Amino acid sequence: MSHMTVSRALNDHPNVSANVRERVLKLATEAGYVQSASAKSLRGLKSGAVGLLLPNIVNEFYAQFAQAFGDLCAQQRLNLVIHLTGEDEDRERQALTQLRGLHADTAIIVPTVRGHYGLAGPIGSGMRLLFLTRTPSDAPPAAAVEIDDQGAIAQAVSHLANAGHQEIAFIGPTTALSTGRSRHDAFLRAMHAASLATPPERVIAGPPVYGHGRDAVRTLLASQARPTAILCGGVEITRGAIEQLLEANIALGDDLAFVGYGDPTIYSWLCGGVSSIALPIDALARSAFDLATAVSPPPAQRMTHDARLVVRRSSRAINRP
Template identity: 30%
Template sequence: MVTIKDIAARLDVSASTVGRALADDPRISSAMKQKVQEVASEIGYVANRAARMMRGVSSNLVGLIVPDIRNSFYSTIAHALSKCLEQDGFQLTLSETDDDRAVELRHVRELVSANVVGMILVPSAKPLPETVRLLKSMPHVQLLRQHAALGEQWFGIDDPKALALAVGHLLELGHRRIAYVGPSTDLPTGAARIKGYREALVSAKAWDAALEVCGSPSATDFGRDALRRLLALAKPPTGLVLGAVQHTHSVLDECISRGIRVPEELSVVGFGDEPGFRWWGPGLTTIGLPVSELATACGLWFLHQLRQRPTTLPDYRSMSSPTLVVRGSTRAQVHVTTSAAQKRVRSKSTTA
C-alpha cells in the first residue's frame, strides 16, 4: 500500500510536510500542495480513513438506510441524495433492512462505528430501543416514513391525499365497488394511505371493509394474491387503487397473466409513476409522487444543518403533494352482473 512516506521520498521532503499538504494546512504553500497532489495521484495514494478519524479529521460519509432497494422509490432516493451530497464533498453509503428491525439496528451500529457524519433513513415500523438511542447521538433525518421516537425531522408525501385522489377519480367515473391493495397498517405510510382511501369512500357512502387487502410492501407476490381474492368475491370490485409501487407491479403482472382486460373489466389506479407505467397496456392511470425532488430537498436541508456541526437537528417537517396522472387504465363504470375477470378467476380456482 502506498503511504505518505512514499510521497515524501519522491519529493525529498518530510512525511509531516506531506501530511499537512494533504490536509490543506495553511502553513504549506500552494505550490507544495499541488506537487503533493500530483505525486499522490501518480503513485496511487489513497488516504487511510480510519487513521484520519483517529487524528480527529471529520468523516465525509452519510448513511442511507432503506427497506428495499428493488423498490424504485428507494433507488431514486439513493441516486438523488448521492448527487446532492457529492456536490458538497460528502459520500453516501447505502444499507438495506428489508424492514427487519434487528437488521436495521445492525446497520445503524456499523454506520456509527464508521463515524458517519449523519444518517438519512426510512425507518422500520418499530425500531428497537438501542436503534433509537444510537440515532439520538448523531444528526439524522427520516424520509417518507416517520417514527415519533426518532424525532421530528421528516421529509415525506401527503399519503392520505394520494389515495383520496385515486379514489376520487374512480368515484367521478361512477365506480362504487373500489378495492384497495396497499402496505401494512403497521407502517406509518400504510396507515396514512388507507386512511385517505377510507375517508374518501366513507364520504361517498361506498366503503366496504371486504375490499381492503393490506400486507408487506416488499412481498413480490402479495399483489397477485390480493387481486385473486378480490375478484373471487361474490360482489367483486370494478375499480382498484394501489398503495405501493411493488403492489402495483404484481397486480399489473397478474392482470396480464390472467388476461384481465383493463379498463374494460377492471379500472386500475397505480401508485408512483415509473417510466414503464406510461407504456403498460393502455397506459396506467396512477398517483405521481415527486420522489426525486423530495430526496433532493431532504439532502440540501441536511447539508445545511451539517455545516452548523450540530449533535442534534432542529425540528423540521416537509410534506410534498402527489398528483393524479390520468391515462387509459380507468374508464366510466358500465354495470354488469358478473365480470369476465371474475369468471376466469373462479374457473382457474376450480381447476387448480
C-alpha cells in the same frame, strides 16, 4: 510546502488557496493516499461518509432516489454507502452498526416496521439519523423527508367516482407504518366525501411488499362483491397487484379500473397506460441531501413534498352490460 499546509489542504481548510489544494490533492492521489474516516472523526472532523438504508433497489422509486441522491453526494465528494434491509429489522440493525463503525456522519433510512432507533443505537453514537418517507411512532426526535400523498389519493378516489365507480377497493401498507396509516385514512376520508361505502373486505392492509399486492388481488377477485376499481397505496404493492391482474387475464381499463402508486416509466405504455400516483423523487433527494449535510439542522425538522395523480387509460369508466 509545510506539513501544516498539506494537512489543511487535505481537510479543505478555508485558509488554503484553491491552487495549493488542487496541487496537494493531485500529488496525494498519485501517491495512493487515502484519508482515514476514523482519524478524521477523532479530530472532530466529518468523515464524509453517508449511509443510505433502503428496503431494496428492485423498486424503481428506491433505485431512482438512490441515483439522484448519489449524484448529489458525488458532486460534494461524499462517500455514499448503501445497505439493503429487505424490510428486515435485523439486517437494518446490522447496517446501522456497520455505519457507526465507519463513523458515518448521517444515516438516511426507510425504517422497518419493528426497527430499533433508541438512544442506545446510532443516535447516541453521534451519527445523525434521517427518516425517509416513513416515521416510526416510537423513535426519538429525528429529521424526516416525507411525501404528502393524501391529496393525490383523494383525487384518485374522486376521479374513479366521477367515472362511475362505486365499488372501489384499496390495497395499502400495514397501518403499523406511518405511511400505511396516512394512506389508509386518506382513502377512507375520500370515500366518505364521495358518499361511497368502504366494507372491510375491500380495504386490505399488509406488508409493503410485492407478495401482498398479489395476495390482495387474488382475494378481491374471488370475492362475491368484486370491486370495479382498485387503488393501490404502495410501489411494490402496485407491482404485485398488476402482475396478478394480468395473470388472471384482467384487462386494465376494460374489465377493471386501476390506479397504482409510484410512476415508473413502464406505466406510460403498459396496458395502454396505467394511472398512478407519481412521487417527487428529485425533490425528496435534494431535501434529504440538504438535511444530511446541514451543519446544525433542527433535530426534528420535517421536509414534505406533494405527490400527484397521473391519469391514463387504466382508470377509465367501465362499460357495464
